[in-house]
Amino acid sequence: MRIADEPALKLEKIFDIARQRSNFGNGRYARNVIEKAQVNHAGKLLSMDINAVKRDDIFTLRSEDFDFLECGSEKTKQMIGFAL
Incomplete structure (x- = not known):
């Protein structure tokens, strides 16, 4: 599996922005973005x-x-119970 040049450049910018957020984790965010793209890709095929x-x-x-x-948006966690 490979990523074409155009989306690779966009993803690089999105990941750079995401790294600067306080709630950014490790590679899980990147993996989720790629896995969602693979699901969309399979549906397209x-x-x-x-x-x-073609191959x-x-x-x-x-x-x-x-x-x-969706990649660029900041999702807020929904709190359960009382938040202080």
């Missing part, structure tokens, strides 16, 4: 005409596989 699918289509994550709006 399933909807394609099987005769039109590069199978093994390359492209911009449309990533949800860049």
Whole structure:
């Protein structure tokens, strides 16, 4: 599996911003972004005409596989119980 150049550059910027946040963890955030892109990629492949699918289509994550709006957003944790 590889990531095309365009989304790789966008991801680099998103990860740089995410690293500066106080609630940023380790590689879990990056792994979640990639795994979600893989799920989107698989759905895209399933909807394609099987005769039109090329080897590069199978093994390359492209911009449309990533949800860049979600990647860049800061999610807030929902507190359970009383917060002080």
